[in-house]
Amino acid sequence: MRVGFTYNIKKETEQVSEGQDQKVQNGKNFPGNSVPGNYIDENLISNYSHRISDVYAEWDDEETISAVENAIKKAGHDVIRIEADENAFEKLRAARPDIVFNMAEGFGGASRESHIPAMLEMLNIPYTASDPITIGNCHDKSRCKEILTYYGVPNPGFFITDTHVNGYPKVKYPAFVKPLHEGSSKGIYNSSVVNNKEELNREITRIKENYNQHSIIEDFLDGQEFTVALIGNGENVQVLPIVGINLDCLPADFPKIYSYEVKWYFDTRENKLDIFSCPAKISEKLTRKIEDICKRAYHALRIRDWARMDVRCDSNNEPYIIEINPLPGILPNPDDNSCFPKAAREVGMNYDALIQKVLNLAIERYGIKK
Numbered sequence: 001m002r003v004g005f006t007y008n009i010k011k012e013t014e015q016v017s018e019g020q021d022q023k024v025q026n027g028k029n030f031p032g033n034s035v036p037g038n039y040i041d042e043n044l045i046s047n048y049s050h051r052i053s054d055v056y057a058e059w060d061d062e063e064t065i066s067a068v069e070n071a072i073k074k075a076g077h078d079v080i081r082i083e084a085d086e087n088a089f090e091k092l093r094a095a096r097p098d099i100v101f102n103m104a105e106g107f108g109g110a111s112r113e114s115h116i117p118a119m120l121e122m123l124n125i126p127y128t129a130s131d132p133i134t135i136g137n138c139h140d141k142s143r144c145k146e147i148l149t150y151y152g153v154p155n156p157g158f159f160i161t162d163t164h165v166n167g168y169p170k171v172k173y174p175a176f177v178k179p180l181h182e183g184s185s186k187g188i189y190n191s192s193v194v195n196n197k198e199e200l201n202r203e204i205t206r207i208k209e210n211y212n213q214h215s216i217i218e219d220f221l222d223g224q225e226f227t228v229a230l231i232g233n234g235e236n237v238q239v240l241p242i243v244g245i246n247l248d249c250l251p252a253d254f255p256k257i258y259s260y261e262v263k264w265y266f267d268t269r270e271n272k273l274d275i276f277s278c279p280a281k282i283s284e285k286l287t288r289k290i291e292d293i294c295k296r297a298y299h300a301l302r303i304r305d306w307a308r309m310d311v312r313c314d315s316n317n318e319p320y321i322i323e324i325n326p327l328p329g330i331l332p333n334p335d336d337n338s339c340f341p342k343a344a345r346e347v348g349m350n351y352d353a354l355i356q357k358v359l360n361l362a363i364e365r366y367g368i369k370k
């Protein structure tokens with residue numbers, strides 16, 4: 001088959017000149033101003049400057065893009081690369097692939113992840129993963145939680161605002177403040193856990209100024225965190241082994257959150273944090289509960305083919321959905337601690353098999369004859 005492949009690529013050379021990168025390279029003004037200087041290692045900064053700024057955090061690098069392309073080729077298909085930029089529609093229209101493997105996180109705007117699926121829908125070209133409605137709903141953290149709540153799927157209490165507030169309505173601190181529609185921990189720093197009205201308003205201002213969007217303010221769940229990979233459609237959705245996130249391995253003065261600092265800065269190939277365990281060492285009962293809420297969330301949002309969900313427990317060990325990623329991150333190198341490929345490896349599905357499975361799920365879903 002002629003398989004189109006849509007993606008956004010990190011533009012590494014341009015980024016170093018971005019304002020935010022400069023700030024970080026100085027080692028002092030990490031966004032949020034919350035990283036103590038002694039954690040900033042010059043060597044890491046020079047090797048990972050392309051990852052430290054969160055401007056392009058959601059996009060993929062050439063290593064990932066080549067790995068996906070090769071996996072599709074190994075299944076005997078021709079691959080047509082289509083970068084998801086402003087020319088994407090014309091390129092798709094001209095190429096008219098039989099199906100598209102979509103992993104484009106989008107170019108800009110709150111519904112950026114929906115742009116490519118919407119173009120493909122308009123052009124009547126089949127594609128992997130969820131449709132523009134589902135992807136848009138998941139990308140807006142409040143819309144996603146409103147749907148989950150309607151279907152009775154547990155998620156932390158919340159409100160949204162883009163102006164200063166008099167406090168958390170139910171006066172519950174600590175609270176957690178994050179941008180309404182970002183991913184890859186963009187905008188989530190140590191300062192995101194707030195303990196009073198002043199800190200809450202400081203974060204609302206920071207998010208408005210840096211990301212030009214509303215904040216979503218949630219009850220802070222202080223229990224164990226997990227991330228859960230799901231694959232399949234309809235009755236055949238499979239929950240892969242749950243990945244446990246060991247937040248206790250963070251420096252003592254860090255809040256227990258999987259922040260931008262942790263995701264992209266401390267946990268590098270050279271300095272791998274011992275942060276994930278797969279399968280998570282938890283009781284059978286909690287495993288079943290997590291699998292149950294994740295499957296219910298998958299169907300509530302009408303997800304197709306695959307997704308990764310973040311889950312966190314409250315102090316009573318009850319799990320809640322934190323967020324849903326219908327275009328999950330898939331770094332190919334096992335040293336990069338990428339959770340979906342990690343969970344797949346646990347059931348004997350290597351990287352190529354994972355990509356091919358997602359493509360085949362979409363081929364089956366559309367009833368396409370190979």
Ligand SMILES: Nc1ncnc2c1ncn2[C@@H]1O[C@H](COP(=O)(O)OP(=O)(O)O)[C@@H](O)[C@H]1O
Pocket residue numbers: 156176178182183184185186188218219220221222225256257258259310312322323
């Ligand atoms: N309500 C919450 N309570 C406790 N921790 C949270 C909450 N929401 C988010 N976090 C922490 O912040 C991290 C990033 O939040 P998340 O909503 O997953 O954002 P992203 O889309 O950027 O991955 C989570 O992995 C978790 O550690």
Ligand SMILES: [Mg+2]
Pocket residue numbers: 184185310323
């Ligand atoms: Mg997340």
